[in-house]
Amino acid sequence: MARAVNTGLTLLYWRVxxxxxxxxxxxxxxxxxxxxxxxxxxxxVGEFGRGFSTRNLASxxxxxxxxxxxxIVQALAGQLSWTHFVLILPLEKPLQREFYAEMCRIEGxxxxxxxxx
Numbered sequence: 292m293a294r295a296v297n298t299g300l301t302l303l304y305w306r307v308x309x310x311x312x313x314x315x316x317x318x319x320x321x322x323x324x325x326x327x328x329x330x331x332x333x334x335x336v337g338e339f340g341r342g343f344s345t346r347n348l349a350s351x352x353x354x355x356x357x358x359x360x361x362x363i364v365q366a367l368a369g370q371l372s373w374t375h376f377v378l379i380l381p382l383e384k385p386l387q388r389e390f391y392a393e394m395c396r397i398e399g400x401x402x403x404x405x406x407x408x
Contacts, residue, residue: 294369301368301376305361307343308351316352328352353380357388370396 311331316324328348335343357380358364367376371392379391394400 297372298368301371301373302365304347304351304373305354305358305364305368307348308353308355309361311348312352312355325349350377350380357385367392367396375400 311328312318315327315331325345329345332343332345332348335348354364354376358367358376375392375395379388379395382388382391
């Protein structure tokens with residue numbers, strides 16, 4: 292049950308990030324993007340709770356940027372938690388992200404080892 296909930300949340304966060312990235316930020320990284328995320332966060336937190344903080348929204352947008360293929364996200368979401376994704380998002384090189392995602396998946400790592408760079 293917990294895995295199904297986590298999968299659903301992870302996919303929701305990807306979709307929110309993708310929607311913000313494409314529809315609101317127009318796939319551009321502009322300075323005003325941070326202001327937009329703050330304003331959007333204020334509205335979403337008021338309506339849905341603290342899970343939509345500015346920091347979390349920024350992670351969702353980064354998630355959609357780093358993992359642009361929904362099919363890959365769907366496959367990984369059933370095996371990795373949102374925390375795993377958040378910890379590997381800052382890694383700059385795609386190969387590093389892929390390596391840690393795969394190691395978390397195959398080895399069943401908790402979140403701690405995935406935070407190593």
